[in-house]
Amino acid sequence: MSTIRPAADLEADPRVKAVFDDIRATRKSDFINNMWLYLAFDPALLESTWQEVKAVMATPSTLDPLVKEMLYIAVSVTNGCSYCVHSHTAAAKTKGMSPAQHAELLAIISLAGKTNQLATALQLPVDATFDADRN
Template identity: 55%
Template sequence: MGTVPLLSDKEVSAEALAIFDDIRAVRGTDYVNNFWRALAHDPETLAATWARLKQVMAPGALDPLVKEMLYVAVSTANGCSYCVHSHTAGAKAKGMTPEMHGELIAVIGMAMQTNGLVTGLQVDVDEVFQA
């Protein structure tokens, strides 16, 4: 259960509604998801978060599918169920196949296992790996 109610278009400020309209335009959809509706209680945070997300997730040296898959991995590590679901849907929309999803989950699981082992053992970093 959320800690704030999700605001409808009729309930948000003019500033928040402008961000909602930009979300719709950028994503080519009429849907504004719950994360943005919760953030709309604080239009300044909503605007800053949306602006940064647009910049970070835009095509660049990493293509948008890779970025979505990275988001899934980090969200898994951070225990953010909402983001795992949201960015898995985003990755699928950008072309992630069931096989790719399976490999992604396997890599996440392997990294979590080896991270736990190396952290528990406090293994010193090899000199050749240090920047």
């Protein structure tokens, strides 16, 4: 079930085809996952979203590619985005996440979920030392 229906021949649109070709080249794989197949209903949204994902996630940077996927999982789990949890967990495994690392990731994000609730329930005042504006 979804809220839009992808066209029968998505790549008949040259803008869509160009993005899909770049996804395949960047990932060195023929597989195009549903995120892109469904976003293709609006070529401009497809283009801008892919450009940003490519720039942030597929470009060498100060953080390790596996760490980036774990951060993506952390946000996606907290937002309860089922599709995103699946796709980024699969990506993290492809990038080498071991079962022990996966378990540790779960331990951290579930502990954060727990202490977030405690801090909010207590309505903790922020310690002055944490304020970057004063340091």
